[in-house]
Amino acid sequence: MEEAGKEEFLRFANVKKTYDQKTLVVKDFSLDVKQGEFVTLLGPSGSGKTTVLMMLAGFENVTSGSITINGAPMTTTAPYKRNIGMVFQNYALFPHLTVAQNLAYPLTVRKLPKAVINEKVAQYLKLIELSHFGDRHPGQLSGGQRQRVALARALIFEPTLVLMDEPLGALDKKLREQMQFEITRLHQRLGFTVIYVTHDQVEALTMSSRIAVFNEGVVQQYASPDDLYERPANAFVANFIGENNLIPAAISGGAGTGFVAASMQCGTAIQARNGNCGARDTQSIISIRPEKLAIKTEGQAFDNQVSAKFITRHYVGDFIRYYFQLSDGSNVTVKTLNDTKAPDFTEGQTTVLAWMTSDCFAFSTHSSPVQGEQP
The missing domain is CATH 2.40.50.140 (Nucleic acid-binding proteins)
Structure with missing residues (x-):
């Protein structure tokens, strides 16, 4: 993977979110992400990290503040125009389509030529080491295989950004570790930018370029894994990390x-x-x-x-x-x-x-x- 870019690729500036106009679930959130980085939003349940991800995807409105990608404002851009890939915990694959058809779907809706679609599907099946599984349906795959297909589908149309919301939460310990390796391998090989949400600190430390530690809608510290572990900013970070x-x-x-x-x-x-x-x-x-x-x-x-x-x-x-x-x-x-x-x-x-x-x-x-x- 090429070294992450020096300029800010993604920027949150003073972003706030409230659902009832009384209580802020995200409080004055500011964060810069460089191109090619793997940034994890880490924190306990209810700390605001998934809400930030949903605002970035366009599935939740921003109460105030701004989100920009490559300098372009996102807060008024429709979700389908943001060129963002998403990987969910429940895979979100179409059960009635084969693996190959699932991978082809985002290319089909973008009206790419059939020959290009077939070539890219074959390329990504090989990339996730499932070349012989293209004719199978998701129900015929293991949990780890389904998650690899979901990851490939999020990457196949070459999105600007890939968002992952607790994608390994449904897997057992051994499969989680295998998928951590798979995601890291693909990130290093393809160099895409990732915003990853988890409450699993080991997962965050293992996979991330930088980690933003959340608590009650506020980022307590934003740093590399070794900085967070060796030089925590406050008692919450010291207690939450390790x-x-x-x-x-x-x-x-x-x-x-x-x-x-x-x-x-x-x-x-x-x-x-x-x-x-x-x-x-x-x-x-x-x-x-x-x-x-x-x-x-x-x-x-x-x-x-x-x-x-x-x-x-x-x-x-x-x-x-x-x-x-x-x-x-x-x-x-x-x-x-x-x-x-x-x-x-x-x-x-x-x-x-x-x-x-x-x-x-x-x-x-x-x-x-x-x-x-x-x-």
């Missing part, structure tokens, strides 16, 4: 600078990177990922450490989760590789957990101000 330990603490110095001093509720003094604590913040949430915590042994040097009581452990195959409790009752999880160094504990045994300052963040307990509250 596993995390979120421990209450009081800021004792450095608020407004790059690092802060804090006191955990159990009384232990620590140092942390300042996630988003300002000068007015006295209470904070300390975020430490389970794999960044170590069960301390002799000879190891760390910036921070705390005494903890072992509760239990869960064997997960390639790794082990250890569950501990601090003296104030806070629960802490440690994740280690399942190897010969994995320790054994008895319930109630006390040990020391340790971590580096660079691996933990202090986040404000105050919500970030929400812009555009009025419809």
Whole structure:
């Protein structure tokens, strides 16, 4: 795939959506997407991500703000004139048509010559590795095969943009992983631009160029997968993306600078990177990922450490989760590789957990101000 374009291909500017003229389900949404990017809208159910997708497709009206593709306004353009391909969770294939006829349909309605249609259908059947399935009907295919046909049908007319609304939600874990690979392979090969909606964080991290994390109609952070995971913007993103330990603490110095001093509720003094604590913040949430915590042994040097009581452990195959409790009752999880160094504990045994300052963040307990509250 060619490198994503440098100029903004798709732009949302101050987009708002309300259904009742009272409550905003999308609040002052702004986002730029480069050509060839794979951008995922990620968030819990009801956070506004599918509404954004439907406005982009033209299936929902925009209350205010603008959407442009290559500089052309979309908010007053009919859906069928937007040249957008869509892939849905339920496939939306025509059951009475064969696979080949399903693929041919978007070309037929565009009145392409029959020879061109046949050539492109054969090309896309080969691309999705279903060359010998053209005469079958959707009901004769597996779930993964049907989803590949739905994807090919969305791509065959070479749309400006491809929208995918939880397309893998109906598949089991193994098929989901296979289809993640298939979609990524086709994206890399063909270089189309994707807006993908999911609530599955692993799916988003695996497939995306950039991810917009939604909560209550507001984008909390828009960044690459590694930035979201390693440098979350606030406590919501830290908690929503991957596993995390979120421990209450009081800021004792450095608020407004790059690092802060804090006191955990159990009384232990620590140092942390300042996630988003300002000068007015006295209470904070300390975020430490389970794999960044170590069960301390002799000879190891760390910036921070705390005494903890072992509760239990869960064997997960390639790794082990250890569950501990601090003296104030806070629960802490440690994740280690399942190897010969994995320790054994008895319930109630006390040990020391340790971590580096660079691996933990202090986040404000105050919500970030929400812009555009009025419809």
